[in-house]
Amino acid sequence: MNASTASRPSTLRALFVSSRPISWVNTAYPFGAAYLLGSGVGVEGGGGFSLVAFLVGVVYFLVPYNLAMYGINDVFDYESDLRNPRKGGVEGALLDKSVHRTTLWAVVVTNVPFLVALVVLGALSGNGPWSWLVLAISVFAVIAYSAPGLRFKEKPFLDSLTSSTHFVSPAIYGLALAGPHWTGELVAVCIAFFLWGVASHAFGAVQDVLADRAGGIGSVATVIGARATVRLAFVAYLVAGVALLFSAFPGPIAAVVVIPYALNVLPWWNITDQGAEAANAGWKRFLWINYLAGFIVTMALI
Secondary structure: OOHHHHHHHHHHHHHHHHOOHHHOHHHHHHHHHHHHHHHHHOOOOOOOOOHHHHHHHHHHHHOHHHHHHHHHHHHHOHHHHOOOOOOOEOOEOOOOHHHHHHHHHHHHHHHHHHHHHHHHHHHHHOOHHHHHHHHHHHHHHHHHHHOOOOOHHHOOOHHHHHHHHHHHHHHHHHHHHHOOOOOHHHHHHHHHHHHHHHHHHHHHHHOOHHHHHHOOOOOHHHHHOHHHHHHHHHHHHHHHHHHHOOOOOOHHHHHHHHHHHHHHHHHHOOOOOOOHHHHHHHHHHHHHHHHHHHHHHHHHHO
16 A cells, blocks of 8 residues: 555545534535525425525535635644644644645535536526625635635634624525525524524634634634623524514524523633633533524424
């Protein structure tokens, strides 16, 4: 076995870990659910359903999209990740420099064909311009968050807004591709989801306050402090739940999903910056609460 063959499995494993398999569903599910609803399964005035568009979109937002989002981040955050004890596992890969170039090429190779296909499918659906715009915003947010020259992740408050866009834009893209009739109730769902994303990113930034400051990285948590950030996340979760009350049935039922998220951050209501790393326990629970929330939302939709 030559050296290149021997290294192939480790490279593939690095790419796999970098794509955060535990989080794949967090982007594929919003697209799939939104496209089904927008296609007329549950939204009055929905567009036509295309099995090809559904499958291509789900697969794209399941793996290639996540490889782009997290792989680009892992490459350009390498130096700061070396100082972060959380990196190197389920919460974030620590990519060896030897696979950085491969990772960026893998992002291009896996994303471009799907993006071309989605653009074509958008044109065939008759909803091209709007779906193209949302898709472009989604991809731009993925790149801008970590890429040099943009680095939105280092711009306090913009970091949480951009991170939320990563998870909300697949859902909005699903709706744009399906072409439903937009209503106030549908907008309420999108607002609630966006607030959930802002809250989740903000809470996730709490545990890295010390590491980010040591690395000279700005975030919403480094600016307003760990305690204020936790409280911001708590309020944003509750407001997201209130927004869902203004959505069409079964949206109000799904409002209960914010409760476990709000309760999860509550123990750190008075956390200090020096003790911010303790919030990692809440972040680990957050990763699993996502599956509980997904189950509740699915049951409500059914």
